[in-house]
Amino acid sequence: MRLDLPPSVLAFGARGPRWQAFVDGLPRLLDDLVAEWELTPTGEVWSGYASVVLPVRRAAGGEAQDAVLKVTFPEDEETEHEPLALQHWHGRGAVLLLRADPHRRAMLLERLHRRDLNALDPLDACEVVAGLYPSLHVPAPPQLRSFTGYLNRWREPLADLPRDAPVPRRMVEQALSLLRDLTGDPASTGTVLHHDLHYQNVLAGEREPWLAIDPQAMSGDPHAEPAPMLWNRWDELVGPGAGDVRTGLRARFHTIVDAAGLDEDRARAWVVVRMVVNAYWSIEDAERLGRLLDADERDWITRCVAVVKAVQD
Ligand SMILES: Nc1ncnc2c1ncn2[C@@H]1O[C@H](COP(=O)(O)OP(=O)(O)O)[C@@H](O)[C@H]1O
Ligand SMILES: [Mg+2]
Structure with missing residues (x-):
């Protein structure tokens, strides 16, 4: 049986030849895994x-169990250690990993509900996420790459950004100086960092009300975790009746810092570093392709700068 891929998956192919090859191989790969792991698509x-x-069912010791089969694009290093982190968490704070084939980037996961934290008010969602931190922020296994090492690869090109780049120069300097300090601090490494812990990567469960999925795990600092809760659900910060963006962002930031008992200055430093590096990546993408920033990229960079400002003034 060949599974049909939805248009949203077929569209991955537009990202380049490697993505197209991934899409082309998917029907066969899914078929093989379904057969080998004795699954029934549902x-x-x-x-x-x-x-x-x-979504699948698997026969586990005679009893059928709902699960999902997830296959990831194999060439992103950020997703490489997803099964390792899930295995390490062992279902605490996160979805249970039932089976994995890291070579084929395939995982069988406990089935959760599709309801994610977009269903809650953003500040309630921030509290939920902060409540997951103690379960997720455990000592890191040695295989995880360090978040500071990962970021330091962009230190030089970031320093070389032209002065007319769309990120204020003093913000770039500040991020570089903070990154240098954080890199020299042993507390910046050694804890499992989910790294992509935002509203859509927390699903409702039966065992627990909310569980994290989709880690881009690295060895890091818990204080580096909040940033994705700030830059996501942006429309609600700027939409009609939203109040001012700065107040909304600060409310999210402080809700997480307070509920998780984080050191405020350290959490702020990580927000600055992550948002400036995020902005840099967009600039670099456009540069690599030899074109000007498009409207979406410019909006994104403006958003990154707004987050940095909001947590600081
Ligand atoms: N264990 C699961 N149970 C139910 N739905 C899931 C599960 N894992 C993922 N999903 C669904 O698939 C979507 C994509 O999965 P995710 O792991 O977030 O991948 P991506 O890295 O592509 O964002 C999720 O937003 C969710 O709707
Ligand atoms: Mg996701």
Whole structure:
């Protein structure tokens, strides 16, 4: 049986030849895994950002169990250690990993509800996420790459950004100086960092009300975790009746810092570093392709700068 891929997955191919090869191989790969792992598909293929997810049933010791089969684009290093982190968490704070084939970037995961933290008010969601931190922020296994090492690769090109780049120069200097300090601090490494812990990567469960999925795990500092809760659900910060963006962002930041008992200055430093590096990546992408920033990229960079300002003044 060949599974049909939805248009959203077929569209991955537009990202380049390697993505097209991933899409082309998916029907066969999913078929093989379904057969080898003795699964029965129970619905359509869903798409994530860099993955496909197939709801399945598996016979586990005679009893049927709902699960999902997730296959990820194999060339992103950020997703490489997803199964390792899930295995390490062992279901605490996160979805249970039932089976994995890291070579094929395939995982069988406990089935959760599709309801994610977008269903809650953003500040309630921030409290939920902060409540997951103690379960997720455990000592890191040695295989995880360090978040500071990962970021330091961009230190030089970031320092070389032209003065007319769309990120204020003093913000770039500040991020570089903070990154240098954080890199020299042993507390910046050694804890499992989910690294992509935002509203859509926390799903409702049966065992627990909310569980994290989709880690881009690295060895890091818990204080580096809040940033994605600030830059996501942006429309609600700027939409009608939203109040001012700065107040909304600060409310999210302080809700997480307070509920998780983080050191405020350290959490702020990590927000600055992550947002400036995020902005840099967009600039670099456009540069690499030899074109000007498009409107979406300019909006994104403006957003990164707004987050840095909001947590500081
Ligand atoms: N264990 C699961 N149970 C139910 N749905 C899931 C599960 N894992 C992922 N999904 C669904 O698939 C989507 C994409 O999965 P995700 O792991 O976030 O991949 P991506 O890296 O592509 O964002 C999620 O937003 C969710 O709707
Ligand atoms: Mg996701």
